[in-house]
Amino acid sequence: xxxxxxxxxxxxxxxxxxxxxxxxxxxxxxxxxxxxxxxxxxxxxxxxxxxxxxxxxxxxxxxxxxxxxxxxxxxxxxxxxxxxxxxxxxxxxxxxxxxxxxxxxxxxxxxxxxxxxxxxxxxxxxxxxxxxxxxxxxxxxxxxxxxxxxxxxxxxxxxxxxxxxxxxxxxxxxxxxxxxxxxxxxxxxxxxxxxxxxxxxxxxxxxxxxxxxxxxxxxxxxxxxxxxxxxxxxxxxxxxxxxxxxxxxxxxxxxxxxxxxxxxxxxxxxxxxxxxxxxxxxxxxxxxxxxxxxxxxxxxxxxxxxxxxxxxxxxxxxxxxxxxxxxxxxxxxxxxxxxxxxxxxxxxxxxxxxxxxxxxxxxxxxxxxxxxxxxxxxxxxxxxxxxxxxxxxxxxxxxxxxxxxxxxxxxxxxxxxxxx
Amino acid sequence: xxxxxxxxxxxxxxxxxxxxxxxxxxxxxxxxxxxxxxxxxxxxxxxxxxxxxxxxxxxxxxxxxxxxxxxxxxxxxxxxxxxxxxxxxxxxxxxxxxxxxxxxxxxxxxxxxxxxxxxxxxxxxxxxxxxxxxxxxxxxxxxxxxxxxxxxxxxxxxxxxxxxxxxxxxxxxxxxxxxxxxxxxxxxxxxxxxxxxxxxxxxxxxxxxxxxxxxxxxxxxxxxxxxxxxxxxxxxxxxxxxxxxxxxxxxxxxxxxxxxxxxxxxxxxxxxxxxxxxxxxxxxxxxxxxxxxxxxxxxxxxxxxxxxxxxxxxxxxxxxxxxxxxxxxxxxxxxxxxxxxxxxxxxxxxxxxxxxxxxxxxxxxxxxxxxxxxxxxxxxxxxxxxxxxxxxxxxxxxxxxxxxxxxxxxxxxxxxxxxx
Numbered sequence: 069x070x071x072x073x074x075x076x077x078x079x080x081x082x083x084x085x086x087x088x089x090x091x092x093x094x095x096x097x098x099x100x101x102x103x104x105x106x107x108x109x110x111x112x113x114x115x116x117x118x119x120x121x122x123x124x125x126x127x128x129x130x131x132x133x134x135x136x137x138x139x140x141x142x143x144x145x146x147x148x149x150x151x152x153x154x155x156x157x158x159x160x161x162x163x164x165x166x167x168x169x170x171x172x173x174x175x176x177x178x179x180x181x182x183x184x185x186x187x188x189x190x191x192x193x194x195x196x197x198x199x200x201x202x203x204x205x206x207x208x209x210x211x212x213x214x215x216x217x218x219x220x221x222x223x224x225x226x227x228x229x230x231x232x233x234x235x236x237x238x239x240x241x242x243x244x245x246x247x248x249x250x251x252x253x254x255x256x257x258x259x260x261x262x263x264x265x266x267x268x269x270x271x272x273x274x275x276x277x278x279x280x281x282x283x284x285x286x287x288x289x290x291x292x293x294x295x296x297x298x299x300x301x302x303x304x305x306x307x308x309x310x311x312x313x314x315x316x317x318x319x320x321x322x323x324x325x326x327x328x329x330x331x332x333x334x335x336x337x338x339x340x341x342x343x344x345x346x347x348x349x350x351x352x353x354x355x356x357x358x359x360x361x362x363x364x365x366x367x368x369x370x371x372x373x374x375x376x377x378x379x380x381x382x383x384x385x386x387x388x389x390x391x392x393x394x395x396x397x398x399x400x401x402x403x404x405x406x407x408x409x410x411x412x413x414x415x416x417x418x419x420x421x422x423x424x425x426x427x428x429x430x431x432x433x434x435x436x437x438x439x440x441x442x443x444x445x446x447x448x449x450x451x452x453x454x455x456x457x458x459x460x461x462x463x464x465x466x467x468x469x470x471x472x473x474x475x476x477x478x479x480x481x482x483x484x485x486x487x488x
Numbered sequence: 489x490x491x492x493x494x495x496x497x498x499x500x501x502x503x504x505x506x507x508x509x510x511x512x513x514x515x516x517x518x519x520x521x522x523x524x525x526x527x528x529x530x531x532x533x534x535x536x537x538x539x540x541x542x543x544x545x546x547x548x549x550x551x552x553x554x555x556x557x558x559x560x561x562x563x564x565x566x567x568x569x570x571x572x573x574x575x576x577x578x579x580x581x582x583x584x585x586x587x588x589x590x591x592x593x594x595x596x597x598x599x600x601x602x603x604x605x606x607x608x609x610x611x612x613x614x615x616x617x618x619x620x621x622x623x624x625x626x627x628x629x630x631x632x633x634x635x636x637x638x639x640x641x642x643x644x645x646x647x648x649x650x651x652x653x654x655x656x657x658x659x660x661x662x663x664x665x666x667x668x669x670x671x672x673x674x675x676x677x678x679x680x681x682x683x684x685x686x687x688x689x690x691x692x693x694x695x696x697x698x699x700x701x702x703x704x705x706x707x708x709x710x711x712x713x714x715x716x717x718x719x720x721x722x723x724x725x726x727x728x729x730x731x732x733x734x735x736x737x738x739x740x741x742x743x744x745x746x747x748x749x750x751x752x753x754x755x756x757x758x759x760x761x762x763x764x765x766x767x768x769x770x771x772x773x774x775x776x777x778x779x780x781x782x783x784x785x786x787x788x789x790x791x792x793x794x795x796x797x798x799x800x801x802x803x804x805x806x807x808x809x810x811x812x813x814x815x816x817x818x819x820x821x822x823x824x825x826x827x828x829x830x831x832x833x834x835x836x837x838x839x840x841x842x843x844x845x846x847x848x849x850x851x852x853x854x855x856x857x858x859x860x861x862x863x864x865x866x867x868x869x870x871x872x873x874x875x876x877x878x879x880x881x882x883x884x885x886x887x888x889x890x891x892x893x894x895x896x897x898x899x900x901x902x903x904x905x906x907x908x
Contacts (some may be wrong), residue, residue: 090494094806094807094808096787097787100786100790102786106794107798108794155739250787252784252785252786255784256784256785258590259784262688262733263687263688263691265685265687265689265690266685266687266690267682267741268683268685268716270684270685270690270692270714271715295690303670313682319682320682320747320818320819321682321683321687325740325745325747326747326748326782326784327743327745328746328781361743363528363672363746364675364679364812365668365671365674365814365816367517367520367811367813368812368821369514369516369520370521374528378527378528378529388514388813389809391787392787392788393786394786396691401748401788403788403823421529422529423526425759478638486831
């Protein structure tokens with residue numbers, strides 16, 4: 069079973085969740101807690117980025133089809149500038165963004181280079197004004213397009229050094245701070261890869277702001293866009309492209325997408341039982357909290373009530389938000405809540421939205437026992453002392469586990485709704 | 489000044505926030521609290537939707553370029569089926585979605601019809617199994633494409649009845665339950681209008697699931713896609729379109745986008761002062777809480793700490809989520825938090841990310857006074873008793889106001905961080 073998230077370094081100013089964990093009620097969930105300071109305002113600082121890219125201390129996290137380069141399943145491995153130079157070019161950020169947009173040629177593949185942030189704990193020589201620390205970048209080394217050969221050379225070179233790309237859909241074995249670094253890289257590289265075209269006009273787009281924004285350039289050196297198929301040639305002077313609404317003002321289409329979701333531990337009106345549900349594909353006896361996507365124009369609290377009612381028929385009174393967890397598969401933000409059923413709203417009805425195979429009320433003592441011996445990753449065996457047939461629950465890296473732990477520890481004072 | 493959000497009807501099962509407001513600590517912010525039950529699982533139920541569309545009780549909210557039809561600025565007006573029939577067709581949902589996708593012709597404009605939900609309080613004859621109430625739809629009547637003329641006829645007909653489309657960017661004058669209905673309609677219609685093309689392959693997409701999903705059809709009766717320009721003809725048999733990744737499995741590109749944002753009232757370590765910031769374009773003396781977008785793969789708590797540090801230099805210990813507010817301009821979910829500064833982290837530094845013209849610590853008594861007499865909408869005068877030169881703050885319809893109200897009322901027990 070993976071360890072609980074490590075505490076971020078308390079010396080790190082922007083990620084000070086240790087204090088709040090100790091003195092507040094905040095839980096730092098797995099995939100949060102990256103030690104990097106994103107210094108997001110420096111992404112458009114041309115001189116900063118071009119200097120950071122080539123600094124000898126700089127670390128590059130490489131992703132091949134979203135699988136991260138690693139030393140072993142618990143620890144990422146980082147490449148150096150010289151490892152990726154042949155793929156990304158000597159320094160793509162020596163030019164300004166305006167120049168890069170002018171040179172846009174949709175038939176040429178530019179490997180995605182993403183600036184992740186600075187690890188301010190690592191004082192090994194990189195400085196820029198008042199900012200210092202080791203720069204971290206991510207590079208998409210998936211062999212594709214016009215750089216397929218160069219990408220394969222990079223990949224083979226690193227494999228020869230004994231490194232590997234960790235395959236598989238989930239990466240819950242990584243140590244917690246690096247899980248945060250990987251989550252950021254995966255989420256943003258995946259967003260870029262999913263959105264090669266403009267949703268507003270259908271033309272190919274290009275990455276700017278070191279991987280964190282996509283724009284729809286007004287001109288193109290390619291004779292045809294790849295969306296049209298057919299043979300593309302490179303023009304001597306760029307052609308004008310069709311007008312696009314995203315070139316006027318600011319459009320959310322230009323920025324990475326994050327999908328807010330709700331996940332909730334629901335307690336009975338008297339606080340003695342917890343509502344759990346299971347999906348058909350899960351192992352026997354395995355249950356978890358209910359969850360679902362937020363819809364447009366509903367509050368988190370409304371989404372919690374709607375999802376619980378749609379999936380289980382249960383009606384909620386109080387809803388309190390507990391903590392949140394980034395979930396980069398592909399782009400979710402899980403907002404964890406604790407809800408309390410209304411006294412006359414506890415009857416289970418699975419047929420509104422038949423997503424769940426089962427939902428049931430479980431006594432708090434059974435929850436506590438399962439948290440002690442019944443947790444594991446989905447494909448893994450339960451803990452020592454688990455008795456076959458008893459309840460199984462998700463591992464500590466899942467926010468569902470943390471929410472259940474919170475209700476088992478009495479997060480909500482109970483009895484208020486039942487006093488009505 | 490607009491009124492505080494009304495309480496939703498307590499008889500309404502899925503939106504029971506009255507109880508939680510009364511007995512919990514949840515604040516129902518403006519734009520939440522729609523009285524409609526979305527019954528989202530019925531959107532794919534062909535027989536339900538085609539029956540609901542033509543029922544005599546059914547209400548249609550019409551949006552012209554996102555401006556809603558209204559009786560006056562505080563109250564929406566609804567059209568009936570006969571008002572929109574000529575624009576949307578007799579019953580576009582009589583056919584199954586599979587049939588509609590087979591008939592796809594990208595050169596024909598299909599007006600967006602969105603199912604909003606059922607108002608279960610209105611027992612005026614519509615029933616479908618165990619579900620009943622008045623059906624609500626929204627229709628995009630913006631004159632465009634091949635239905636420009638039909639849309640103009642609908643618009644003129646309603647204007648003759650003395651109705652109007654409320655122009656302007658914000659619609660904060662609407663009564664609170666209808667603000668929730670409008671927010672849902674605006675958010676989803678706008679998402680459809682912004683995304684006529686597939687981000688994955690660049691080809692035109694079509695709306696399904698009664699306005700709540702877009703798919704990239706495998707065939708097209710139009711000879712060319714509109715992205716390519718040129719003259720389009722309608723083919724006798726549809727042409728195959730290029731492959732698209734969104735046709736395999738489930739892609740988030742097919743579903744409406746909601747952008748999570750953070751907004752936070754920050755108190756000093758001793759709880760005696762509040763951090764406020766102002767943008768240059770605001771009226772004199774006007775300040776508000778800090779705010780910003782969540783980034784990919786960061787928790788809400790991390791986003792709060794990052795944004796506060798980037799915009800003001802202040803370092804936070806505890807972060808607690810207070811409540812949330814949908815904000816349909818265009819697609820934000822505002823997650824409201826309260827943060828507490830670290831004892832040695834209160835120095836203001838505006839030059840990291842120079843978004844704010846000013847940020848300052850304000851004494852709690854001045855916050856209380858401004859909440860009493862200094863609040864208003866951005867273009868409106870302050871309240872009675874306001875003294876020129878004193879602090880001005882956003883109105884009660886803004887979550888910023890609710891967060892400041894919460895800290896003024898002692899939402900966080902203070903002193904914990906300062907005990908370190």
